[in-house]
Amino acid sequence: MSFARELDAWPPERITALLDRAGPAEAERALGQEEPGPADLAALLSPAARPLLERMARRASAITRQHFGRTVTLYAPLYVSNVCGADCAYCGFSTAAGKGLRRRTLGPDEIARECDALAARGFRHVLLVSGDAPGQVTCGYLAEAVRIARARFPSVSIEVQALDGEEYRRLAGAGIEGVTLYMETYDRGVYAGVHRGGRKADFEGRLEALERAGMAGVRRLNAGALLGLAPWRIDGFRLGLHVRWLQRACWRSAVAVSFPRLRHVPEGFAIPCPVGDADLVQIMLALRLFLPEAGFTLSTREPAALRDRLVPLGVTLLSAGSVTRPGGYADAEEKVLAQFEVEDRRSPEEVARAIRRAGYDPVFKDFDRAFDAEPEIPGRERCGSS
Amino acid sequence: MDDTVLRIAGREFRSRLLLGTGKFPSAVALRAAIAASGAEIVTVALRRVDLERPEEEGILSAIDPERQLILPNTSGARTADEAVRLARLAAAAGLPRWVKLELTPEPRYLLPDPIETLRATETLVCEGFTVLPYIQADPILAKRLEEAGAATVMPLGAPIGSNRGLRTRDMVRIIIEQARVPVVVDAGLGAPSHAAEAMELGADAVLVNTAISDAEDPAAMARAFALAVEAGRLARLSGTAPERDRGQASSPLTGFLGAPGSAS
Numbered sequence: 001m002s003f004a005r006e007l008d009a010w011p012p013e014r015i016t017a018l019l020d021r022a023g024p025a026e027a028e029r030a031l032g033q034e035e036p037g038p039a040d041l042a043a044l045l046s047p048a049a050r051p052l053l054e055r056m057a058r059r060a061s062a063i064t065r066q067h068f069g070r071t072v073t074l075y076a077p078l079y080v081s082n083v084c085g086a087d088c089a090y091c092g093f094s095t096a097a098g099k100g101l102r103r104r105t106l107g108p109d110e111i112a113r114e115c116d117a118l119a120a121r122g123f124r125h126v127l128l129v130s131g132d133a134p135g136q137v138t139c140g141y142l143a144e145a146v147r148i149a150r151a152r153f154p155s156v157s158i159e160v161q162a163l164d165g166e167e168y169r170r171l172a173g174a175g176i177e178g179v180t181l182y183m184e185t186y187d188r189g190v191y192a193g194v195h196r197g198g199r200k201a202d203f204e205g206r207l208e209a210l211e212r213a214g215m216a217g218v219r220r221l222n223a224g225a226l227l228g229l230a231p232w233r234i235d236g237f238r239l240g241l242h243v244r245w246l247q248r249a250c251w252r253s254a255v256a257v258s259f260p261r262l263r264h265v266p267e268g269f270a271i272p273c274p275v276g277d278a279d280l281v282q283i284m285l286a287l288r289l290f291l292p293e294a295g296f297t298l299s300t301r302e303p304a305a306l307r308d309r310l311v312p313l314g315v316t317l318l319s320a321g322s323v324t325r326p327g328g329y330a331d332a333e334e335k336v337l338a339q340f341e342v343e344d345r346r347s348p349e350e351v352a353r354a355i356r357r358a359g360y361d362p363v364f365k366d367f368d369r370a371f372d373a374e375p376e377i378p379g380r381e382r383c384g385s386s
Numbered sequence: 387m388d389d390t391v392l393r394i395a396g397r398e399f400r401s402r403l404l405l406g407t408g409k410f411p412s413a414v415a416l417r418a419a420i421a422a423s424g425a426e427i428v429t430v431a432l433r434r435v436d437l438e439r440p441e442e443e444g445i446l447s448a449i450d451p452e453r454q455l456i457l458p459n460t461s462g463a464r465t466a467d468e469a470v471r472l473a474r475l476a477a478a479a480g481l482p483r484w485v486k487l488e489l490t491p492e493p494r495y496l497l498p499d500p501i502e503t504l505r506a507t508e509t510l511v512c513e514g515f516t517v518l519p520y521i522q523a524d525p526i527l528a529k530r531l532e533e534a535g536a537a538t539v540m541p542l543g544a545p546i547g548s549n550r551g552l553r554t555r556d557m558v559r560i561i562i563e564q565a566r567v568p569v570v571v572d573a574g575l576g577a578p579s580h581a582a583e584a585m586e587l588g589a590d591a592v593l594v595n596t597a598i599s600d601a602e603d604p605a606a607m608a609r610a611f612a613l614a615v616e617a618g619r620l621a622r623l624s625g626t627a628p629e630r631d632r633g634q635a636s637s638p639l640t641g642f643l644g645a646p647g648s649a650s
Contacts, residue, residue: 065600066547069409124436154433219464247494252464254493293494361411368433370471371462 003211003245004204007186007238010038015234018042027052031059036290041240044286045233053282057313060288064314067293072355073317073363074348075125076118077159077299079326080145081105082337084131085198086161088184090229090265092324092339093131101337105136106326111145115152117329121321121348124365125155127180129324129339132161132200139167146174155367157220161199162209168216175372178220179213180297181206182260185229186238190272194229214250219371221246221255222297227275227283228262236283240290247293256295256317259284263301264341277306281313288314303343308354320344320351389623392591394568395484395516395537397455399426402585403615404570405608406595407445408434408461409547415604416448423608428454429486429593431461432472437479457518459486464499466506473510485510486540487519496546500527504534511535520572523554528561528569539565540572540593543584547596549576552583562588578607578614585618586626 022030022043030040031052043049049056083103084093106114118126128145130137137160149156157178158171168179185191188203195201210221223243225235239257246255261280262271275283284296297317298310311318323329325338344351352362391398405425410416420428428449435446435458449456458476460469466489473485487510489503490496503519504527510517516537521527523541531539541558544550551574552558562569568590575581581592594611601607 065409066549066596069596069599070411071409251492356412359411361413363434365436366434368462368472368475370475371433371464371468 002208003242003249004207006241006245007207010238010241012187012231012234015042015237018237019046019233022046022048024048024051031056031289033289038237038241041286041290042233042237044289045236045283049286050278050282053278053285056285056289057281060285060314061312063288063292064296064316068295068316069361070359071361071363071366072311072315073125073366074123074320074352074355075127075155075157075317076121076123076329076348077127077129077319077322077324078111078114078118078149079129079324079328079339080111081130081133081137082326082339083133083136085135086132086195086200087197088200089194089196089269090226090262090271092264092266092341093337094266101335103337104326105130105133105141106145108144108148110327110330111148112152113330114327115149119152121329122364123348124153125157125177125367126153127157127159127178127319129159130161131339132198134161134199137161139163139170143170143174146171146176150175150369150372154365154369157222159222162202162206163212165212165216168213168218172213172217176218177367177371178222178256179210179218180222180224180258181209181213182224182226182258183207183239183242184226186225186235186242187230190230210246211249214246214253217252219253220295221250221253222258222295223255224258224260224297226260226262227280228271228273231273232275232279232283236286240287243287243291243294247291254293254295255291256297257287257291258297258299260299260301263343281310284310284313300342300344301340304346304354307344308358311355311358311360318351318355320346321348389619392568394427394518399455399591400424401426401612401615402591402619403581403612404429404457404572404591404593405598406593407431407448408595409599410604411599413443413445413448415599416445418605419598419608420448420454422605422612423598424612425608426454427457429457429459432458432476433462435476437475455484456482457484457486458482459488459520460506461488461490463489464491464502465489466502466509469502469506470509473515474513477515483514484516484537485518487517489520490546498522498542500524503527504530507531507534507536518570523557523561525557525560525564529564532565532567536567538568538570538590540570542573543571543580544574544576546573548574549597550574551576551580552587555583555587558584558589559587578610581611582614582618582621585615586621588622591615 026043027049030043155177159180295316300322325336355362401424404427463469518538520540528539543552570591571584571589572593576597
């Protein structure tokens with residue numbers, strides 16, 4: 001059985017019925033559950049839970065501290081390419097959005113320069129990001145990029161197009177820690193409407209990509225829905241089910257969730273289902289109660305003031321000082337197309353200070369070079385038959 | 387009351403409370419908790435330590451190597467190979483040649499893999515490491531690790547961070563009864579009473595992290611755990627009276643008859 005079939009068992013009508021059925025009593029009961037089920041998740045996402053946000057927040061904060069401690073790990077995205085054939089209606093990399101600005105794919109020396117610039121800012125976790133460009137950003141290109149980054153960072157993850165199992169196995173062997181891949185929306189109709197070209201139009205291929213990565217040995221899988229494309233309660237519910245599914249199917253992988261919210265979109269595209277701050281908070285809290293052990297990732301799409309308030313609600317991974325165009329760390333001036341407008345423009349040190357003020361420890365290193373598929377470390381002592 | 391020191395691999399410790407360092411809000415809070423706990427063994431996740439570029443406010447900065455033994459741990463490792471590599475890297479960087487093996491292939495409950503743990507223990511003992519393996523409360527595994535040369539065994543009370551207490555009590559009791567190396571109950575102890583219970587049961591020491599780091603006042607909670615460990619140890623040495631299902635008068639009702647068989 002695949003997650004696609006599980007997803008088909010949850011059509012919008014079935015989820016909407018659960019949401020509608022949830023009243024104050026159901027929301028209250030869901031909040032008290034030690035192991036909430038799908039009906040509880042719906043109750044926590046429902047309008048009936050809105051008056052309980054403060055209590056949900058307290059519980060979510062306590063659960064997160066228990067599992068992750070008072071720590072938040074910082075990472076930076078490194079855009080290796082802004083070439084993209086997917087042409088997603090909402091994206092800064094889409095054909096319509098990119099007119100007049102350069103598109104480029106970094107070469108090995110440029111990747112090394114970007115890595116050096118990030119390492120000098122204190123980062124030890126880096127996320128390599130590209131558009132959907134299988135022609136330029138091949139598996140071989142990525143393996144080389146990972147090799148360059150691994151020489152400078154203990155933890156290297158990727159956020160690129162959906163790959164096949166063999167490609168994920170090769171990159172796991174090259175030492176990636178994680179794969180981030182957002183489903184964008186779990187609604188097949190909405191998905192088809194906004195993904196107009198490239199391999200990304202293949203809904204099922206994308207839906208099952210994280211499972212392929214987990215089966216290939218990738219240690220951290222980061223799922224997410226692009227909030228704003230479809231009704232958030234329904235996508236949030238299905239995102240929760242997807243993560244639960246991944247936790248069971250890929251039991252060796254840690255599964256994390258991101259909450260990217262559509263804020264700035266290309267001209268001519270209106271956000272179909274806008275998500276307010278309270279909505280964002282509710283989806284985060286509901287999913288924290290449903291998924292106590294999942295890491296929560298928050299990017300610089302959200303403004304500084306809001307990010308500072310969201311940290312204690314369950315965030316465990318935070319990007320900082322992000323630049324969303326290729327080459328932007330080493331060369332701040334070059335006119336190259338960026339994927340999205342960064343709202344939190346603070347430096348990594350400023351973000352770290354804000355985390356400390358909130359009573360948490362900003363962690364730059366939470367992974368080690370020893371955790372990879374390389375068989376040997378030279379110069380070690382050997383004995384016995386091991 | 388005559389108590390002997392805790393002896394692990396020939397080294398003596400007065401404190402029977404070991405401290406984990408993973409979840410504290412700052413190096414300052416950690417330093418205060420270490421001081422209040424009196425711990426002489428403090429375990430540090432190698433994945434958090436930047437051996438190439440030590441951070442000024444990193445975990446290691448909170449530990450005084452003159453007073454506390456730094457016990458590197460392999461938290462995050464999924465296989466014996468990874469744990470062995472980590473231990474070697476730490477030793478090469480000058481950390482003590484001691485290692486707390488944590489081999490947890492699944493990230494949700496962080497339960498230890500017995501097979502990989504035994505493999506890693508065999509390799510590292512052979513390379514001269516002092517090995518303290520974190521294990522499920524499995525008495526046979528504990529004996530196998532002891533035979534492989536582990537310096538202690540560290541059975542879990544409940545999953546890491548769960549604060550559920552000594553859920554594995556019956557198996558830990560068997561481990562203690564059979565052990566010829568110190569038994570350190572690790573993981574799941576959520577309150578000082580849980581630590582006291584483990585010590586009353588005969589554990590040689592306990593290791594605590596979340597229950598202290600997540601307390602409103604970590605330093606005060608560290609002190610509370612230290613007192614509980616001492617109380618539990620003292621109770622163990624005092625010979626805890628057996629449980630009964632009914633009350634028993636503390637002044638005998640037939641005392642006036644004199645001792646049975648006496649001349650009066």
